[in-house]
Amino acid sequence: MDIAILLFPRLTALDAVGPYEVLQRLPGANVKFVAAERGSYRTEQNMLGLDADFATDEVTHADILLVPGGIGTRPLIEDQPTLEWIRAVDAGSQWTTSVCTGSLLLGAAGLLEGKKATTHWRVLDLLTQFGAIPVSERVVEQGKIITAAGVSSGIDMALTLAAHVAGDEVAQAIQLGIEYDPQPPFDCGSVAKAPEAVYQLALAGLARADTATR
Amino acid sequence: MDIAILLFPRLTALDAVGPYEVLQRLPGANVKFVAAERGSYRTEQNMLGLDADFATDEVTHADILLVPGGIGTRPLIEDQPTLEWIRAVDAGSQWTTSVCTGSLLLGAAGLLEGKKATTHWRVLDLLTQFGAIPVSERVVEQGKIITAAGVSSGIDMALTLAAHVAGDEVAQAIQLGIEYDPQPPFDCGSVAKAPEAVYQLALAGLARADTATR
Numbered sequence: 001m002d003i004a005i006l007l008f009p010r011l012t013a014l015d016a017v018g019p020y021e022v023l024q025r026l027p028g029a030n031v032k033f034v035a036a037e038r039g040s041y042r043t044e045q046n047m048l049g050l051d052a053d054f055a056t057d058e059v060t061h062a063d064i065l066l067v068p069g070g071i072g073t074r075p076l077i078e079d080q081p082t083l084e085w086i087r088a089v090d091a092g093s094q095w096t097t098s099v100c101t102g103s104l105l106l107g108a109a110g111l112l113e114g115k116k117a118t119t120h121w122r123v124l125d126l127l128t129q130f131g132a133i134p135v136s137e138r139v140v141e142q143g144k145i146i147t148a149a150g151v152s153s154g155i156d157m158a159l160t161l162a163a164h165v166a167g168d169e170v171a172q173a174i175q176l177g178i179e180y181d182p183q184p185p186f187d188c189g190s191v192a193k194a195p196e197a198v199y200q201l202a203l204a205g206l207a208r209a210d211t212a213t214r
Numbered sequence: 215m216d217i218a219i220l221l222f223p224r225l226t227a228l229d230a231v232g233p234y235e236v237l238q239r240l241p242g243a244n245v246k247f248v249a250a251e252r253g254s255y256r257t258e259q260n261m262l263g264l265d266a267d268f269a270t271d272e273v274t275h276a277d278i279l280l281v282p283g284g285i286g287t288r289p290l291i292e293d294q295p296t297l298e299w300i301r302a303v304d305a306g307s308q309w310t311t312s313v314c315t316g317s318l319l320l321g322a323a324g325l326l327e328g329k330k331a332t333t334h335w336r337v338l339d340l341l342t343q344f345g346a347i348p349v350s351e352r353v354v355e356q357g358k359i360i361t362a363a364g365v366s367s368g369i370d371m372a373l374t375l376a377a378h379v380a381g382d383e384v385a386q387a388i389q390l391g392i393e394y395d396p397q398p399p400f401d402c403g404s405v406a407k408a409p410e411a412v413y414q415l416a417l418a419g420l421a422r423a424d425t426a427t428r
Contacts, residue, residue, distance in 0.1 A: 014235035014392065017262070021228035021365065024259050025419060031261040040254070040265050045238050047245040048231070051254050051263030100393075121393060138397045150393025151235065152369065160399045172402045173415035178228065179314075179335060179364025181403030182396035183352045185374045188386045189395030201387035205239060 001028050001165070004062035004089060006102075007035040007052045008082070010072030013043045014151050015099040016050065019066055022158035025174045026166055034059045036082065044070050044209060056085040064161070065089045068154070069100030069120065071210050076105055083109040095161060096145050099154035103147040107132050115142040120150035121191045122206055136191075152189075155180060215242050215379070218276035218303060220316075221249040221266045222296070224286030227257045228365050229313040230264065233280055236372035239388045240380055248273045250296065258284050259426060270299040278375070279303045282368070283314030283334060285424050291322040301325070309375060310359050313368035317361040321346050329356040334364035335405045336420055350405075366403075369394060 003023050005016050016033075024031045035041055035052035042049050067086065076082045086109040090096045098106050103119040106112050107130025117132040118124070118140045127134040139157045140147045148157035159180070163171035188194040194202070217237050219230050230247075238245045249255055249266035256263050281300065290296045300323040304310045312320050317333040320326050321344025331346040332338070332354045341348040353371045354361045362371035373394070377385035402408040408416070 012235070013231045017227045017231040020262060021226070024261055025423070031259075033262055040263075045245075047238055048234060048247055049254075049265030049267070051265065053263070138395065150391075152392045152394040152396065155366065156397050156399065163399060168400070169412060169415060172400045172408065172412040173419055175398060175400055175403050176405070176408045176412055176416040177364075177420055178366045179403055180366040180396075180398055181352065181407065182366070182394075182398065183370050184389060184394055184396065185370065185377060186382070186386045186389055189389050189393055191390070193395065194386065194390045198383060198386040198390055201383060202390040205387055206391055209239070 001026060001030065001063045002061060003029055003031045003064040003066065004034050004059050005031060005066045006068065007033050007041040007050055008072050008076055009041055010044045010070050011041065011050070011068050012070035012100060012151055013048055013050065015068030015070060015102065015154055016066070018152060018154040019099060019158035021178055022155060022162055022174055023064065023066070025177060026162055027170065032059055032062070044072070045212060056081070060088060061092050062089050063093060064095045065093045065097065067098045067102035067105050069098070069102040069104070073101045073104050077108040087111070094144060095164070097147070097157060097161065099148045099157065100150050103127065104130070106145070106147065111145060115145060116140050117142070117147040118149045119147065122203065215240060215244065215278065216276045217243055217245045217278040217280065218248050218273050219245060219280045220282065221247050221255040221264055222286050222290055223255055224258045224284050225255065225264070225282050226284035226314060226365055227262055227264060229282030229284060229316065229368055230280070232366060232368040233313060233372035235392055236369060236376055236388055237278065237280070239391060240376055241384065246273055246276070258286070258423060270295070274302060275306050276303050277307060278309045279307045279311065281312045281316035281319050283312070283316040283318070287315045287318050290319055297323040308358060309378070311361070311371060311375065313362045313371065314364050317341065318344070320359065320361065325359060329359060330354050331356070331361040332363045333361065336417065
């Protein structure tokens, strides 16, 4: 099973690596990290490089396509080669998925027209510009297209997908393998649950991160 | 705040990237990925490369040290330069932490003697050989040393640590920023909760992964 994960400058590392850690454990998984060109791609704050082993023109097919998010999605919304690659791989995929603002790229590629979709809570409204119907849920399934909410939600999305692809028992074994028995120290991981002060602090932190460089 | 995350061949990507995604959002965070030599380090199944920007001899101090796990920890248990580096950085750290089998390296470095500690459920007993007291908990705090259980537990550990370092409200804002409101599709992420068939399947998958190469 060929799994393509798109990399690009200023992606959010966990958007890609959370689902990767689940999907690479699927029987027969062959995960390919793909970018415009082969090489190292730096995350949002320039503190980590992830390696793309393949250029987009080397990967024309994937059973599963995963598009992560990050502030680096914004310029790509108008990058025709990237959008064309997403459309081309989607045309032959069994599953086309996104995490966080990766769904903005699926939308810009025209794949979310008339479909329910989600993204990071901060930019949920942006989905409407692509004809999508924003839904404040953690994992949104619309046929073969699955979008996940912000950053860490990709793990939940990938386990859901693993169950579709390989059955519940395999997905459960993967969940146990990565010991995913979450015990967050606080119950404030969604806008609905966070106090106003935490919400404002998170917004300010995200805004700073958008423009920060190391 | 200087944060050093150790990389090595055949690490588990999420062990490092889960906590990274939390800790890089701490005010003033400067995360350095460090390895024996600068360069790209491949994860367990050789499907992803993570870049070490720094060699161990370039980083002699960190406020937070994080040692991730993976099958690649096993040869390092006897690698004196790595263990000496861990001891040296720990000597000046405010916090010394591990995820998954990273605690075996803390143990081999002599840092867990007489202390409670945890690791991935599959190898919990191995901690005794280093004089540690194995504890089947997700996050185990012993003074400045914090060990986390398998793979995904590093996110919970890092949020706990973020609260110690920067206060509850900042940690909560980070949790909201990464939208960590986990909704796993199954409730089987710990040995205590998983059915026997899932446990056996997970064991078999992990054993295959130990020896697999892409």
